[in-house]
Amino acid sequence: xxxxxxxQYKGASMMLFRKEKDEVAFCGTAFLVHADxxxxxAAHLITGQDELMVAxxxxxxxxxxxxxxSVAPISVEIRQIDRQRDxxxxxxxxxxxxxxPEHIMGIPEEVPIGNTVACLGFPFGHYHIYxxxxxxxxxxxxxxxxNETHILLFDTMVHDGSRGAPLINLYDGRIIGVVGGRFExxxxxxxxxxxxxxxxxxxxxxxxxxxxxxxxxxDEALSIM
Amino acid sequence: MEKNxxxxxxxxxxxxxxxxxxxxxxxxxFFISAALIILFVAATIVFQQYVGDIFQQMQSRTSxxxxxxxxxxxxxxxxxxxxxxxxxxxxxxxxxxxARPEFSTLGWFSMLFSAGMGIGLLFYGVxxxxxxxxxxxxxxxxxxxxxxxxxxxxFLHWGLHPWAIYAMVGLSLAFFAFNKGLPLSIRTAFYPLLxxxxxxWAGNTIDILATVATLFGVATSLGLGVQQxxxxxxxxLGIGQSPMIQVILIGCITGVATWSVIKGLxxxxxxxxxxxxxxxxxxxxxxxxxxxxxxxxDALLENIGYYLQHLPQLSTWNxxxxxxxWQQGWTIFYWxxxxxxxxxxxxxxxxxxxxxSIRQFILxxxxxxxMVTFLWxxxxxxxxxxxxxxxxxxxxxxxxxxIPVSLFVLLENFPLSMLTxxxxxxxxxxxxxxxxxxxxxxxxxxxxxxxxxxxxxxxLFWAILEGAVAASLLVGGGLVALQTATIxxxxxxxxxxxxxxxxxYRGLSEYAAPKEIRIGDRETRxxxxxxxxxxxxxxxxxxxx
Numbered sequence: 075x076x077x078x079x080x081x082q083y084k085g086a087s088m089m090l091f092r093k094e095k096d097e098v099a100f101c102g103t104a105f106l107v108h109a110d111x112x113x114x115x116a117a118h119l120i121t122g123q124d125e126l127m128v129a130x131x132x133x134x135x136x137x138x139x140x141x142x143x144s145v146a147p148i149s150v151e152i153r154q155i156d157r158q159r160d161x162x163x164x165x166x167x168x169x170x171x172x173x174x175p176e177h178i179m180g181i182p183e184e185v186p187i188g189n190t191v192a193c194l195g196f197p198f199g200h201y202h203i204y205x206x207x208x209x210x211x212x213x214x215x216x217x218x219x220x221n222e223t224h225i226l227l228f229d230t231m232v233h234d235g236s237r238g239a240p241l242i243n244l245y246d247g248r249i250i251g252v253v254g255g256r257f258e259x260x261x262x263x264x265x266x267x268x269x270x271x272x273x274x275x276x277x278x279x280x281x282x283x284x285x286x287x288x289x290x291x292x293d294e295a296l297s298i299m
Numbered sequence: 300m301e302k303n304x305x306x307x308x309x310x311x312x313x314x315x316x317x318x319x320x321x322x323x324x325x326x327x328x329f330f331i332s333a334a335l336i337i338l339f340v341a342a343t344i345v346f347q348q349y350v351g352d353i354f355q356q357m358q359s360r361t362s363x364x365x366x367x368x369x370x371x372x373x374x375x376x377x378x379x380x381x382x383x384x385x386x387x388x389x390x391x392x393x394x395x396x397x398a399r400p401e402f403s404t405l406g407w408f409s410m411l412f413s414a415g416m417g418i419g420l421l422f423y424g425v426x427x428x429x430x431x432x433x434x435x436x437x438x439x440x441x442x443x444x445x446x447x448x449x450x451x452x453x454f455l456h457w458g459l460h461p462w463a464i465y466a467m468v469g470l471s472l473a474f475f476a477f478n479k480g481l482p483l484s485i486r487t488a489f490y491p492l493l494x495x496x497x498x499x500w501a502g503n504t505i506d507i508l509a510t511v512a513t514l515f516g517v518a519t520s521l522g523l524g525v526q527q528x529x530x531x532x533x534x535x536l537g538i539g540q541s542p543m544i545q546v547i548l549i550g551c552i553t554g555v556a557t558w559s560v561i562k563g564l565x566x567x568x569x570x571x572x573x574x575x576x577x578x579x580x581x582x583x584x585x586x587x588x589x590x591x592x593x594x595x596x597d598a599l600l601e602n603i604g605y606y607l608q609h610l611p612q613l614s615t616w617n618x619x620x621x622x623x624x625w626q627q628g629w630t631i632f633y634w635x636x637x638x639x640x641x642x643x644x645x646x647x648x649x650x651x652x653x654x655x656s657i658r659q660f661i662l663x664x665x666x667x668x669x670m671v672t673f674l675w676x677x678x679x680x681x682x683x684x685x686x687x688x689x690x691x692x693x694x695x696x697x698x699x700x701x702i703p704v705s706l707f708v709l710l711e712n713f714p715l716s717m718l719t720x721x722x723x724x725x726x727x728x729x730x731x732x733x734x735x736x737x738x739x740x741x742x743x744x745x746x747x748x749x750x751x752x753x754x755x756x757x758x759l760f761w762a763i764l765e766g767a768v769a770a771s772l773l774v775g776g777g778l779v780a781l782q783t784a785t786i787x788x789x790x791x792x793x794x795x796x797x798x799x800x801x802x803x804y805r806g807l808s809e810y811a812a813p814k815e816i817r818i819g820d821r822e823t824r825x826x827x828x829x830x831x832x833x834x835x836x837x838x839x840x841x842x843x844x
Contacts, residue, residue: 078813086816097829146823171819261844
């Protein structure tokens, strides 16, 4: 099953770059969600003034090199952004044909706790290691954040570059969340308690439920696929 | 390719008034079928003897020479369906991942059971075990072993195999129609074979044949059935048997069926089917309670156990070494009968199964009906056997004389026989209505070019034509001839079934395969990647928390 997930989404999950003069800097992961050329990512990766670009993994079989000096990215623009929910909807600037099956948006409401999920991103891009990597986890809990955002906790440690990657339900191959990062218990701690300087170590990560992305897509008058 | 053809409830079902005068039909299929049917009926009535002989010959020749092929086919289909039940395609939902069932589980089950077995079960539930008890090539008649074998053979004929055939056809049609966006029609089953040609004359011919065969199948059953109902009524009330009474009965049954078809699937057919199953359950419960309850309870378990243990043996038995011809008249007849009915029943099952997953579908169409059938056959068959073996006897003789009457002879052995017999008559009639209305519905869908909610005017036309054909054949003669003709379509369709297994498997594999997401050509230029980990910029507290 994980092979199928990888096969299906390897072209959808892309590296997200910010353009800085004539160079680009790696920010995280973004992924295709709509055949009209729309992508989703985590809102906290982008500032709003940046010029953004995405680059798909180059198609190659077998063992591949993970280093790169340059890249051939595609310009994208921010169409919708919800900082409260940490989700951004991007779109290719140029017209690009996208081949995509129907029904790739999952229903997080119906995903049981303990369900196996996969996430597919570029965890080590900040360190100039461009490896497209699939990880498996289970949905450990479904919780509400401080501002009532639907959050899926899953039990694998995601690295910084995987933020913005899709969280995919292994059983139906549909996307149920946008990976936000590692779960930091102190973020949810009662306000009056004193926080420690260093983060608490957990191997739990979180993703924002795809429901919130559906709202952005509706605002953009897209049919949910 | 994957369009979801959701049966649109708002279309004709909720507002018959608006669509009353729309005659949205497939012109070739509709008019040629209607013309052929009328022509055939006329020809059959005129050349009765001749037509009867031809089809009788054809039927017995195919049973004789192609018996082994039927046995192969039904077993392959059963194994195939069981593999699908257990296999990785079980989670595929008919109509796409977001489809939800249109009918409640009880309503769904009532409809498919009423369409699939219905009336035959009522008569043969009593009669068939009696026949096999009195004579079969496997054991000495009249012994304990004969009773056991009699139930086993009856279970074979009415059990997993027929329902597997229906499930196979239903699943193929539903999958290709709801998940692949093809029209909900028999021609769709040939798509893997003919490709786009199903939209041309090849497809039209298939649909015309299916329409004609379905109509004759349902109409001849109706015609022959009312004779049985009449025999029953006569036995009970002494009203005599005459074509006049039978035509009136056809009129009544057709009237109710027409009403039900016009009301639509949910308001008409589903409700009638539920009422029908309710009455049937009441009758079965009554017979079980007043009859030899303990014997029936014991028998149910033992019959099922014996059936499962001997299933591979009996279902592949081909009477090779016995060198008898018993099987042609029974097993092979049943197999070609079920196969000949399968386009009609399969189509109906497909129509009502939108939104079920393949696993639910197979559980609901294969296992549950089989269990209910076993329960029914045990209640009626074993009660008859009990009377024959340990009681007053007389059922076997009654069966030999007149099959429909044997049910009433059975009921007479128990208290309140007038009440139960009346209930039996009601069940028989409602079963006729439900197979008649589902038959019309199927024809409506086919002749409207695969529209799951066909126009009301055409529903009216086919429902009435069906009654008219039954009545004409009843008065003019030729019911048996045309019924035999319908059964002869079993042989070619057996080959189609095998092709369908292959096509469905391929279709499912393709459908379930992961679909790569890719982007096409784009204009880009190379950028250098900046040598500075920009982590600082993206970190920090998010508003989310």
